[in-house]
Amino acid sequence: MALVFLLLQSVLIFSQPLVDRATVFDSASQLKQQYDYVIVGGGTAGLTVANRLTEDDPSVSVLVIEYGPLDKLEPEVLVPGLPPPKEYSRNYVSVPQPGLLNKTQAVYSAAVVGGGTVVNGMFFNRGSAADYDGWETLGNPGWGWSGLLPYFKKSENFTPPPPELAEYPISSDLAPHGTKGPVGSSFPQYQFPILKLFYKAWNSIGVPSNPQPNGGRAVDAFYSTSSLTAWNQSRCSAATAYYRPIADKRPNFHLLTLHSVTKVMIDKRKKRATGVQFLPRNGTQTVQSVRAKQEVIVAAGAPRSPQILQLSGIGPRKLLSRLGIDVVEDLPGVGYNFQDQAAMFAGVTYDYSKYPDPSPGLYFSNQTWVDLQLKIYYENRTGPDTQAYLSGTTVAFLSLRRLTNDYQKIIASAKKTDLAKALPAGADKTLLEGYKAQQAAILTDYNSPDTAVHELAYLGGETVPLVVLKPISRGSILINSSDPLADPVFDYGTFQHPVDIQVAVAMYKNFRKFVAAEPWKAAGMKETTPGPSVEGDATIEAAIRNITQSTWSHPVGTCAMLPRKYGGVVDSKLRVYGLDSLSVVDASVMPTIPASHTSSTVYAVAEKAADIIKARRRKE
DSSP states (O other): OHHHHHHHHHHHHHHTTSOOOOOOBOSGGGSOSEEEEEEEOOSHHHHHHHHHHTSSOTTOOEEEEOSSOOOOOOHHHHOTTSOOOGGGBOOEEOOOBGGGTTBOOEEOOBOSTTGGGGTSOOBOOOOOHHHHHHHHHTTOTTOSHHHHHHHHHHHEEEOOOOGGGTTSOOOOOOTTSOBSSSEEEBOOSOOOTTHHHHHHHHHHTTOOBOSOTTSSOOOEEEEOOBSEETTTTEEOOHIIIIITTTTTTOTTEEEEOSEEEEEEEEETTTTEEEEEEEEETTSOOOOEEEEEEEEEEEOSOTTTHHHHHHHTTEEOHHHHHHTTOOOSEEOTTTTEEEBOOOEEEEEEEOOTTTSOSOOGGGGGTOHHHHHHHHHHHHHHSOSGGGSOTTOOSEEEEEOHHHHOTTHHHHHHHHHTSOHHHHSOTTOOHHHHHHHHHHHHHHHHHHTOTTSOSEEEEOOSSSEEEEEESSOOOOEEEEOSOSOTTSOOEEEOOTTOSHHHHHHHHHHHHHHHHHHHSGGGGGTTOEEEESOTTOOSHHHHHHHHHHHEESOSSOOBOTTOBSOGGGTOSBOTTOBBTTOBSEEEOSGGGOSSOOSSOSHHHHHHHHHHHHHHHHHHHHHO
């Protein structure tokens, strides 16, 4: 009964700063016939852009159409340490991956207002400056580090670390951070005691601690910020940050939930987007439509934005023609350039007689302890539940130079690769030229001590994710039917570029150095997976292909911001090539994946997109 009271009390505490009185439409009959802007997708990018477009001028009307519902402020959404509700996810399965022993792979996608920020691991970091400078090098003026940093800051409401974390390497320097933005950025109030050994272990093998990874150099061992509201240690999602605080204050901002956009309507004579068609999720098949006076803005995320464009006749001509779809604009890059970060899951064990209690393993073995931690959280906003479920903030991001002495051999190997063979089937010559340009930019990062290629994440348990942060392999997301309710075909292309598996082998060898570091003897850490008997590059490679998954839940790149000659889909102003009044603003526009988790970058891209779109309106 006491726990029930605490749950009710928590809802009251959480809900005080969160406005939940807005009218959320769930029927097209409630909509106007026309809006200035129609935004496809109410996830991270869509809500950010909608908020900014409606903030200055109440006469500017915006409609956001979102496939998922608005969350109910459940404890599972707000309390970092609880597993997020499964109902807010929409997952798929990829085609078999030759690079992973022909196993299919999960494709994770959110289905809720606020998108992935409602269900993700809350890890809130940026890449290195070079990650974004590479975007500019590829033909996107204004999209380098200096052009994006103001938007990272604009989105962020940073709170320095609390005194409880004074012994960890965390800088209180405010210079790289924003302190007045909507998105809470802070640190959990708790770390498992064993995390102290994490930094000591890396330091003992020559990897320094980095107290400020958000200032343009995201490498070495560090304690990351989380998308966390500091005062009550709750998850800060895009819905919390960009929607609820203004929902009942802006009658010019409409949100339609539980509907799926099926097509962008286009005036073929003028080559101009005029609105969208959509269907409700309740099973009825009546297609409805709404018009956009200024622009249609696509923000459905990297897995879905290319599908919507392709269904609208925008994409590779051969694909669309084969499916009987009228070609409005032949853009070969739509759906190609798909990138995610492959993650292998190594295993360790400990001498638990030496392990400093408590262990995160108690979440799975001791319900009394789990209940006590939730009680402590509700009473004091402290304890392990201030950390995201099965996630954490303690990582090492390593450059290729730091990862292996053979980094020059790996770079040389990449330069010898026949890139035409590494591309997905159906890719045209412009995509090949773009791929060459991308590889050249990525190899510059590979040669730098200031840009990461690898993440080792550690929470203190027996699973240690090892992640290829900066892959060169490319996949595709392509429709296989003109039916808008049919899922597209997802192909990660994992390890199709041979250098990615070379980097993965180097990652695994480095993991062994980490496990063998002297400080871990205090806890008796030993490798269990793949296991100490796995020796030799060929054997290690085979083991990696068996324990790796294609995704770290950071899909990007499928509507790439690149010159058209490089297979680009949008220009540096985020306009879809060949069409007026149609733009894309989500993670699909990232030409290359930054060596980071992606939510912070999506916010920055969307903030910049909003300013670009506002500037277009002012010129008219």
